[in-house]
Amino acid sequence: MTRRQKRLSVxxxxxxxxxxxxxxxxxxxxxxxxYFYMPAxxxxxxxQPGQRIRLGGLVEKGTIQRRQxxxxxxxxxxxxxxxxxxxxxxxxxxxxxEQGVITEGxxxxxxxxxxxxxxxxxxxxxxxxxVADGLKAKGVWQESKSE
Amino acid sequence: MVEAGHFxxxxxxxxxxxxxxxxxxxxxxxNSRMMAVGGPVAVTGFALTVLSFxxxxxxxxxxxxxxxxxxxxxxxxxxxxxxxxxxWGNHEGSMLLWVLILTFFGALVAVFGGNLPATLRANVLxxxxxxxxxxxxxxxxxxxxxxxxxxxxxxxxxxxxxxxxLGLAIHPPLLYxxxxxxxxxxxxxxxxxxxxxxxxxxxxxxxxxTLVAWMFLTGxxxxxxxxxxxxxxxxxxxxxxxxxxxSFMPWLAGTALLHSAIVMEKRSALKIWTLLLAILTFSLSLxxxxxxxxxxxxxxxxxxxxxxxxxxxxCMLTLFIGGSLALFALRASRLTAGGLFxxxxxxxxxxxxxxxxxxxxxxxxxxxxxxxxxxxLTADKISVGAPFFNLxxxxxxxxxxxxxxxxxxxxxxxxxxxxxxxRLMAAFAAALLAVLxxxxxxxxxxxxxxxxxxxxxxxxxxxxxxxxxxxxFGTVAPDVMLRRLVGLPRSVFGTAxxxxxxxxxxxxxxxxxxxxxxxxxxxxxxETVELSGQTLRFEGLYPSQGPNYSEDRGRFAxxxxxxxxxxxxxxxxRFYPVRQMTTTESGIKTIGFSQLYLSLGDQATxxxxxxxxxxxxxxxLIWGGGLVMMAGAxxxxxxxxxxxxxxxxxxxxxxxVPSASLP
Numbered sequence: 001m002t003r004r005q006k007r008l009s010v011x012x013x014x015x016x017x018x019x020x021x022x023x024x025x026x027x028x029x030x031x032x033x034x035y036f037y038m039p040a041x042x043x044x045x046x047x048q049p050g051q052r053i054r055l056g057g058l059v060e061k062g063t064i065q066r067r068q069x070x071x072x073x074x075x076x077x078x079x080x081x082x083x084x085x086x087x088x089x090x091x092x093x094x095x096x097x098e099q100g101v102i103t104e105g106x107x108x109x110x111x112x113x114x115x116x117x118x119x120x121x122x123x124x125x126x127x128x129x130x131v132a133d134g135l136k137a138k139g140v141w142q143e144s145k146s147e
Numbered sequence: 148m149v150e151a152g153h154f155x156x157x158x159x160x161x162x163x164x165x166x167x168x169x170x171x172x173x174x175x176x177x178n179s180r181m182m183a184v185g186g187p188v189a190v191t192g193f194a195l196t197v198l199s200f201x202x203x204x205x206x207x208x209x210x211x212x213x214x215x216x217x218x219x220x221x222x223x224x225x226x227x228x229x230x231x232x233x234x235w236g237n238h239e240g241s242m243l244l245w246v247l248i249l250t251f252f253g254a255l256v257a258v259f260g261g262n263l264p265a266t267l268r269a270n271v272l273x274x275x276x277x278x279x280x281x282x283x284x285x286x287x288x289x290x291x292x293x294x295x296x297x298x299x300x301x302x303x304x305x306x307x308x309x310x311x312x313l314g315l316a317i318h319p320p321l322l323y324x325x326x327x328x329x330x331x332x333x334x335x336x337x338x339x340x341x342x343x344x345x346x347x348x349x350x351x352x353x354x355x356x357t358l359v360a361w362m363f364l365t366g367x368x369x370x371x372x373x374x375x376x377x378x379x380x381x382x383x384x385x386x387x388x389x390x391x392x393x394s395f396m397p398w399l400a401g402t403a404l405l406h407s408a409i410v411m412e413k414r415s416a417l418k419i420w421t422l423l424l425a426i427l428t429f430s431l432s433l434x435x436x437x438x439x440x441x442x443x444x445x446x447x448x449x450x451x452x453x454x455x456x457x458x459x460x461x462c463m464l465t466l467f468i469g470g471s472l473a474l475f476a477l478r479a480s481r482l483t484a485g486g487l488f489x490x491x492x493x494x495x496x497x498x499x500x501x502x503x504x505x506x507x508x509x510x511x512x513x514x515x516x517x518x519x520x521x522x523x524l525t526a527d528k529i530s531v532g533a534p535f536f537n538l539x540x541x542x543x544x545x546x547x548x549x550x551x552x553x554x555x556x557x558x559x560x561x562x563x564x565x566x567x568x569x570r571l572m573a574a575f576a577a578a579l580l581a582v583l584x585x586x587x588x589x590x591x592x593x594x595x596x597x598x599x600x601x602x603x604x605x606x607x608x609x610x611x612x613x614x615x616x617x618x619x620f621g622t623v624a625p626d627v628m629l630r631r632l633v634g635l636p637r638s639v640f641g642t643a644x645x646x647x648x649x650x651x652x653x654x655x656x657x658x659x660x661x662x663x664x665x666x667x668x669x670x671x672x673x674e675t676v677e678l679s680g681q682t683l684r685f686e687g688l689y690p691s692q693g694p695n696y697s698e699d700r701g702r703f704a705x706x707x708x709x710x711x712x713x714x715x716x717x718x719x720x721r722f723y724p725v726r727q728m729t730t731t732e733s734g735i736k737t738i739g740f741s742q743l744y745l746s747l748g749d750q751a752t753x754x755x756x757x758x759x760x761x762x763x764x765x766x767x768l769i770w771g772g773g774l775v776m777m778a779g780a781x782x783x784x785x786x787x788x789x790x791x792x793x794x795x796x797x798x799x800x801x802x803x804v805p806s807a808s809l810p
Contacts, residue, residue: 028538033535034529054530066751069667069668070669093729
C-alpha cells in the first residue's frame with residue numbers, strides 16, 4: 001500500500017468506528033429511552049404490555065395495601081384517572097399518601113402496573129419535576145403549594 | 148462579620164477584572180510591567196476569596212442565623228463538623244467553594260509559574276481571571292450567601308439530612324478540585340491560541356496540571372459513588388443519574404487529555420488535538436456545573452431552582468465554550484503539526500484510547516442531554532437510564548479495556564505488535580485461567596461474568612507485565628532486575644498503578660453485578676435470613692436519640708457456623724424533626740473485599756419490618772481501584788522529569804518578545 005492509501009484506510013476505519021457508534025447510540029435511544037406518562041395520558045397513548053415506561057402522579061389516598069412479604073399495592077392518580085401499581089421492595093422514605101411519586105416498570109396483561117422502582121425524592125415539599133409539570137398542565141396543582 | 152466577607156468578595160471580583168484586562172493588554176503590547184501585574188493580583192484575589200469563604204464558614208460554625216444562607220441550611224443542634232461542611236452543602240456556599248478553588252489554582256500559577264515565558268504566564272492568568280470574574284459576578288448577582296435577615300430567626304432550618312454525613316466533607320471539595328483543576332489546562336490552551344504558538348514549556352506545564360485535576364476528579368467521583376451507595380440505601384454504586392454523568396463526562400475527556408498530553412510532551416505530536424481536548428474537558432466541567440446548578444435537572448444536588456441562575460450560567464457557557472472554540476477555529480491552523488508515526492506504535496495506541504474515550508464521552512453527553520432536547524422540542528418527557536448506557540457505553544469500553552495492556556508496551560514511532568503480544572502471553576494465560584476458574588467453579592451459567600472476570604485479570608496482569616518487562620524480568624539476574632525496577636521512572640509506575648486500579652475497579656463492578664445476591668423480606672425479631680452463605684438474625688428495633696434526630700435502630704447479628712454471634716450490624720430509620728424528614732442509614736459489614744449490605748424498610752402493623760439484604764462480592768474494589776488510580780496519578784506527578792526537566796529559571800529573557808509568531 002502506498003502512503004496515501006494507508007492514510008485513507010486509517011481514516012476510513014476511524015469513520016466506520018464513529019458511524020457504528022453513532023448508529024448504536026441512536027438505536028439505543030429509540031429502544032431504551034422510557035417515556036413518562038401520567039395516568040390520564042394512558043388513554044390516548046398506546047402503551048403495550050411489556051413496554052417500559054415511567055408512570056407518575058400522586059399516591060391516591062387510602063389505596064396503600066401491604067401484601068405478604070414486601071409487596072405493596074397502591075394507586076397512582078393525577079386526580080382524573082388512577083392506575084393500580086404493584087411493587088415489591090423497600091419504598092422510599094418519603095413515600096406516603098398524596099405524595100408525588102414516579103414509578104418505573106411495565107404493564108402486566110391484567111392492566112396492573114408492575115413497578116421495579118419507586119422514586120419519591122428527598123425533600124418534604126419536593127415534587128418530582130415531571131409530576132409537578134403534569135399536574136400544572138391539568139390545572140390541579142398550584143404553584144404556591146410547592147412553596 | 149459576614150459583611151467583611153461580602154466586601155472581600157466584591158474586591159476579589161474587581162481584582163479578577165484587573166487580572167483579566169491588564170496582563171492581556173500587557174501581553175498584546177509587550178509591556179512587561181503590565182504583564183507582571185497578573186501574579187500579585189491573582190495571589191491577592193485568592194487571599195480575599197479565602198477571607199470571604201472563612202467568614203461564611205465562621206457564620207456557619209457559630210450558627211449565626213441572621214445570615215439567610217445559614218438560617219436555611221443549618222441548625223444549632225447539628226454536630227460542629229456538619230455545621231462547617233454545611234457551608235458548601237447549599238447552592239451559594241458551593242459556588243463560593245468553586246471560586247475559592249479557582250482562585251487557588253490561579254495563585255498556584257502565579258507563584259510557581261516564574262519559569263514560564265512572561266507572555267504565556269500573563270495570558271494564562273488573564274484567562275483564569277476572566278473565568279473568576281464571571282463566577283464572582285454570578286455569585287454576587289444571583290447567589291449571594293451573605294444576605295442578612297432582620298429580625299434574625301432564633302433557630303435554623305437544618306441542613307438536608309441526606310447531606311449530614313462525612314461524605315459532604317470529602318466529596319464536593321475533591322470533585323471541585325478536579326473540575327476546576329481543568330480550568331488551568333483550559334487557560335493554558337486559550338493562552339496558546341491567543342499567542343498563536345505552542346512551545347515546549349506549554350507542553351511541560353499542561354501535563355502535570357492535567358494529572359492533578361484528573362487525580363482529584365477520580366477521587367471525587369469514587370467518593371461520591373461510595374457516598375451514594377451507603378447513604379441512599381439503594382445498594383447501587385452508579386445510577387447513570389444526569390448529575391453523575393455531569394462529573395463523569397469531564398473525567399472521560401480528562402482521561403483522554405491525560406493520554407494525548409503524553410504524546411504531545413514526548414513526541415510533540417497531537418498538539419492541536421490536545422489543545423482542543425483541554426478546552427472540551429473544561430467545557431464539560433462548566434456544562435456539569437450548569438446541569439447541576441441551574442435546576443434543569445432535579446436531584447439531590449439541585450439545592451434550589453431559580454431561572455435567573457440558569458440563564459446566567461447558560462450565557463457563561465456560551466461565552467466560554469463558544470469563545471474558546473471560535474478562537475480555536477481561527478487560530479488552530481497556525482499551530483505546527485508534530486512528528487509522524489506508524490499506526491502501530493505507542494502514539495497509535497494512545498490515539499485509539501482517545502478515539503474510544505471521546506466517543507464514550509459523546510454517548511454519555513447525548514444520553515444526558517437528549518431528554519432535555521426532546522422535552523424542549525416535543526414536550527414529551529423521557530428518561531434515558533441504565534439500559535441506554537449499558538448498550539452504548541459498555542460496547543465502547545470493553546474493546547478499550549482489552550487493548551489497554553498493549554499500549555505501554557508498544558514502542559514510540561513504530562511498534563512491534565507481535566513482540567508485545569508475546570510479552571503479554573503470561574497475562575493472557577492468567578486471564579484465561581480466571582475465565583476457566585470462574586466458569587467451572589463459581590458460575591457456569593453466565594458467559595458475561597466469566598469473561599468480565601477474565602478482562603479484569605487481563606488488565607491487572609497486563610499492568611504487572613508492563614513493570615516486569617521494563618525491569619527486565621527473566622532476561623537479567625534478579626538483583627539487576629530489582630535495581631532496574633527501583634530505577635524505573637516514576638511515571639512508568641504511575642501508568643502501571645493506574646491501569647492496575649482500572650483492573651481492580653473492573654473486577655469490583657463485574658463481581659458486584661454478576662455474583663451479587665439480594666433478598667427482600669419481612670422479618671420479626673428473632674428470625675434469621677441466609678444469603679450467599681451468610682446467616683443474619685434480626686434482633687429487633689431499638690429506639691435511640693441523636694443530637695438532632697431520633698432513630699429506630701434495627702440490630703442484626705451475623706451468625707457464625709456454630710450459631711454464635713460473630714458481629715453485629717445496625718441499620719436505622721432516622722427522623723429529623725426540623726425538616727420532618729426520614730432517612731435510612733444502611734448497615735454495612737465488610738468481609739474481605741465484599742460487603743453485606745442491609746437496608747431497613749417500613750414497619751408493618753404486626754411488628755414485622757421489611758428488610759432488604761444484599762451480598763455484594765468484591766464491591767469495595769470499585770472504589771479501592773479508584774484510590775489506586777489516584778495513587779498512580781500521584782506517582783506520575785513525583786516523576787523527576789516533571790520537576791527537573793522544566794525550563795530553568797536562568798533562561799534568556801524571553802519576556803520582552805511579544806507573540807513573535809503573530810503577524
